Amino acid sequence: MKKFFTLLLLSFCFFANAQQRYELNSGWLCANIKDVNSNGNQISNQSFSLNNWITATVPGTVLTTLLNNKKIPDPFYGMNNERIADVYKTGNDYYTYWFVKDFDERAVGNEQVWLQFRGINYKADIFLNGKKVNPNVIEGMHLRNQFNITKMLSANGKNRLAVIVHPPDVVGNPNGGQGGDGTIAKGLTTQYTAGWDWIQPIRDRNTGIWDKVTIEKTQSINIQNPHVITLVPGKRLADGKQKPATVKVSIEVENPTNKTVAGTLQYTLAGQTIQKPVSIRANQNIEIAFPDLTLQNPKLWWPSGYGAQFLYDAQIKFVSNATTLDQENLKIGVRQIDNIWNDQTKSMGVYVNGQKIFIKGGNWIISDAMLRFTDARYDAEVRYHKDMNLNLIRIWGGAILERPEFYNACDKYGLLVFQDFWFSGDCNGRWIDPMKKDDQWTRRKYPDNHNLVLTAIEDQVKMIRNHASLAFWCGGNEITPPEDILQPLKNDILPRLDGTRILFDFSNSDEMSYNTIGGNGDGPYGIQNPRSFWANKTFPYNSEVGSVGVGDYETLEKFIPEKNMIAPQFEEKPDSVWDYHKYIGYDEYISPYGKAKDVKDFAMKAQLVNYDQYRALMEGFSSHMWEWYTGSIIWKTQNPWTALRGQMYDYYLDPNACLYGLRKGSEPLHVMMNPVDSMVNLVNNGFKTLNNLMIQAKAYDMDGKEYLSTQVFNSIGPSSVRKLFPLTGFLKKLDKKEGVFVSLRILDEKQQILSDNFYWLAGKDGAYKGLQKIKSVSPTIVAVEKVKGKVLVTLNNAKNNPVAFFNRIALIDAVSGKRILPAFYDDNYVSVPPGESKTITVEYTGNQKTALEVYGWNVERKRVEVN
Template identity: 85%
Template sequence: MKKISFIILCLLSAFWAKSQQRYELNSGWLCANVKEVNANGLQISEKGFAVSSWMNATVPGTVLTTLLNNKKVPDPFYGMNNEKIADIYKTGNDYYTYWFVKDFDEKAIGNEQVWLQFRGINYKADIFLNGKKVNPQIIEGMHLRSQFNITKLLAANGKNRLAVIVHPPDVVGNPNGGQGGDGTIARGLTTQYTAGWDWIQPIRDRNTGIWDKVTIEKTQSINILNPHVVTLVPGKRLAEGKQKPATIKVSVEVENPSVKTVSGFLQYAIDGQVIKKAVTIKAGERSEISFPDFTLLNPKLWWPNGYGAQYLYDLKIQFICAAKTLDQETLKVGVRQIDNIWNEHTKSMGAYVNGQKIFIKGGNWIISDAMLRFTDARYDAEVRYHKDMNLNLIRIWGGAILERPEFYKACDQYGLLVFQDFWFSGDCNGRWVDPMKKDDQWTRRKYPDNHPLVLTAIEDQVKMIRNHASLAFWCGGNEITPPDDILQPIKNDILPRLDGTRMFFDFSNSDEMSYNTIGGNGDGPYGIQNPRSFWGDKTFPYNSEVGSVGVGDYESLEKFIPAENMLAPQFKEKPDSVWDYHKYIGYDEHINPYGKAKDVKDFAMKAQLVNYDQYRALMEGFSNKMWDWYTGSIIWKTQNPWTALRGQMYDYYLDPNACLYGLRKGSEPLHVMMNPIDSMVTVVNNGFTTRDNLLVQAKAYDMDGKEHFYSQVFNSIGPSSVRRYFPLNDFLIKLDKKEGVFVSLKILNEAQDVLSENLYWLPGKDGRYSGLQKIKTVVPIIEATEKRKGQIAVTLSNAKDNPVAFFNRIALVDAVSGKRILPAFYSDNYISVLPGESKTITVDYSGSQKTAVEVYGWNVERKKIEVR
């Protein structure tokens, strides 16, 4: 009888054998405020309950996003609009408590099982379907997935109504201007930044809503969940050539929701090989199944950006019964091994990938969008910008979220290692005495209130992202550990059991990461600095947060600063109210050497010179002391989830500024640079092999464009090393720098290809750039050609007798409207063209509009060029 039942069970699955079914419920939602609805969830989820007057809802999304999309509130990212939106701390929670309703067609046929999945709700929720309650206990916690088998709750005719009530966090915090407001936002398992920080104003609904994907999944009598893939790559590898074998370890949870025992083969396929195991899953049982280790011959390895390719294998897991697939999961797998070895010389941790030491060049990431409007395209663009900066790591800051799987997918693709904090910060969780906080340090130290919920959420989120090749490190929290009864289970149980392959740092600037011999908090500084300080002032040897400025250019400012507020800020005066509201940091002492800003356009252009110089010097200074003072540096911060006027390489609208390209230049894998302290020409090689027969060349150009040759030398540089070549000090003194001078450095190979080039603009003896202020206008020849769909080549040519065509911004624009096309990815930007030379920049973009290119520079008039 058991055999007959088993055969029938498999035959019932035959109609479904092609693939599993999964789709999002991402449109057609309606919502209403709880105070406007005089009914309960059992009633609302009945098809007969009238919702025609309800408001269109954005799901996934927050209540504030829905209100914005329905024009109920102004754009909180523009001007002072955020002040016009009611804050939940003053209104009470009901103001942002909403019912959400979605009608959908679905029914189960035969042995099908239907699952309702929520990837994130903030903060508490109850779910109803067709007049029945779905969740036995209230859903609580922003950072937690929920899944329900709704097969028996579906309507017989397939016409279903889903109703969800979403409550804000119980404690929303007073947005009193402190870091995380009064700190009490951290009493719940939610986003701390929403009460305000020094780079953002408060988010008025505190991100309340069904903020992440809602999915329907259909399986048969088997449901595959939470696959776990570990790759072991022993030894020290090179990025090229034949590889010794790697080991693949795979396990997966298998659930049988049916009333019958199911037997079959659980298998996975990778690189054309199939590994299978016979299994039997009893009715109502969930088991974790481990496969035998698999040896992958000559593997194609995954490397961080700048060190090699990011190869990803397709891996498919299936449960097979009588030659039919009952369920399957597919994922991308990068074969790599990440290790950490303490560097006794620097007193900091060193990161190793596939046996090779990696000098960490990282950026701190808050969240893609402060209102949680996530898209695959936006994630892809933001991570690609980090790749274009020549960075190899992104740190996810602890006051926000574990990012969504689509973020890690982009990091897998572009080679960005991820340093992942959990949901704690020193500001809210009590590291410092803070008069802005409501509770004392001992009380804040126990936040959040519900510790078991935190542990449950960590288990769930680890399972969600652990298979990504890019995920490199775990961290207890930003500048502080979690409470001990959370920290110890993370270290001693959860991560060893669910991962077991990644380093865990207790907190982001802990001594186990970077031994603090200097004093202070162990990170920073954060403000604008003399570029020489990055070279000469020793800081923490693996600095988790070190930063500078980041104001965008004029076109960026126009997007969120009203015309009447477009005023050049003055350093010694309180800035305009909108600039102040958007967290402006003063630039003037660094802009004034170029000439005091005449207006906001002049200010924005000069700010880009400062931006470029700051971030080039930052990464050059750290690279100059690679393995001597430092094993890595992580910039605070590289992106902006709100329209703040600080800490960004590109603005909220994905428009890059000169920070990005200065950092790109300073972070080149093979890079020539000049130490501003002793004028020493230095080369850094981040690669794994010796670079032979390199020609290192130095020239100078005066403000009229006259070339002054200094020296060039053939030499080599070893792997992962820094080499000093020759000083320029005497040469520059002889040139008499009373008005300033340009210094051009290049590395050429035997074919005379330029492998690295760098142009410095030096001030006169008085520290002012008087020569730049008087330099003659240049009219370069500019050509723009479409190379293929979505790629344009822009060439700037400068005549031999001209001065340097200095600091040119290239912008791809819509040929009709003149508006910038965003995002667009430039192989370089803010470029300078020496006399008698040409430079070609490629621009990648998506879209079908007619395009043009706008070019303007320090001494180049703005010009719009048609694309040929």
């Protein structure tokens, strides 16, 4: 009995440590290669002096390290980026650095110690305790590398790791073209770093140990790269009892020792355990498939707006003689994604768990242009996309395959992901381009090392394939990879390593969205008359369509110097800093609100344009759901740099009116007015028929006088749009007005508001003269925080007032007065009719004392204390 308990205790102790994994994310030092006259064997020796080396940021880039050591100015501010040396002019040695990390570790008994790099850009050699770790030079940004370092660890447990990292061999001339002169694409790295129309060049081209460095300890078995497939047949609803689903699991098992290891491979999911006896030969690495698991009454994973995002916890173990030799933990979303061609629209239709999903997406570049990724930032950015009522994010091909932490957030919030591989029409030769060094035929063959690309694709597919949110693969942005990459990708790699997701050859290919209109198959990108989104048919599943995105005054203050805070004027060249930060002109769209008096006035009027643009965009696409379109993906919803275009929130995570206009236009259940014919439309993205809906339409003049138009009951079927009634006659009576407000609402049987949409209409001449004359109001504002992290803000407008129009609520630190970022508002830029009130919920994290700033078009800026 004593022996039994001793064995049990030993087994428990090892189980607790069976999967020891930790990051080497602090305590790194670095030095430029020109300042070090020793080799890696010498530097990785504990006796080598590191005096005068500087603190390094790992994971991170060389530029991040230099910034954190105050050796360069912030490249995101003003024109500071011009003060930083570019690797194209300096030569690669300028950004070639040694990185050194001392750490404690040793192997006991059968323990195996693994050193894992999740991403190095671009070439590297690794040394540990005076010996070289990698037999061949590491090359390629998009590739994981793992090494068994058990035998290289020092006997006393004191170890030194030294890594030399070189920039890409060809860094490209940042000549102002898309991807500079295009040659950045000769290597397997981020193309945007040579500059694009939304970013200036990143001077070190993201050189560095840019992703996580991890130590993992196992026993004599290492299990890795699990593969999980879930099959959910039939057409499901989000609630109620479910028919069974099938789960298929396989895993790679490696035995790095010189002895055969026998045991049981098992995984546990939803209280069920599937086991398989296995025997792994010495130095063998093999993939093993489990028997299928039938999951009764499964809890399903749905895209945002359609149902819950349930995630099961799963454990995969290798057990031998009652000892867990290794264990992997993962989360599994049970769902099935299918694609069925829509003959009506001539585009691909997306189905999740058998239900047709109208795609409302946003294009994503990368979280931070200098690769400063955090779980919290990923979570906030993806949550903003959920808050916009979007259900998809497309990862653009000039950047990266996104990190598991990004996918964790998408799994959590229900955002489907459309993942491009590393190609773009600009760098890879789709068009004639005088800015490019090489001709189209040469660029068409980029990158130079095709075998490296195929190796990286295999590795990165394994890294992210288990995420429920990952929905589609795409060969590249606006162009396919070279044929000897595309065909293996299409016919071997994805069928073998995934087998469940469609691959679009490129982002606007005919197999995704058949182009009957001409042009390149995407866009337009500038400001458009809101009527055009409703009236003009475009590509039936548009991978890129968008508009502007200047933030408000507080955003501009963060990166534009005071002397450059000059309001852009129509038909005038903008200030140099605005131009450097890629400003797109708001042109004549500001003028109807009156010429901008200063930057504050411009920023406020820009928000009116922002809101109107993105609400109209998604309303227009939704109005032709299944008739013209199966979806739309906005270019673009976020910025990894302080650019002045294409963003629903700024680099600092401060939202602007684009976000709330898009949120409104993308509501799952939505009432809206066609600006072309004044027809009221009702949209239902849900799976069920909705009955007894009260549709209410009102109008207000600039004095606040109310005109009741109509109030009718109606119903709408699942996943459909319905035209209800025109407001033409009603609005015609107000033709002599200098603009009016229109309020549309859906109420349920309990008179609760299900959708609330508020338009402002110009006068006959297209100008908002009434808005320019509207009287100021001072609504009563109360802010209460009953639960920490959640503030309820109520705006009450007196009965005889005009509309309190377009109010921005901003949560601030009560001491510093600075905005708390990120903060999440369930509505913003809100208008309150006379005699009504609106309550907005604001969520944030932190322990600081909070207050609010509220200001609007005709509401003076006011600070409100939170009770």
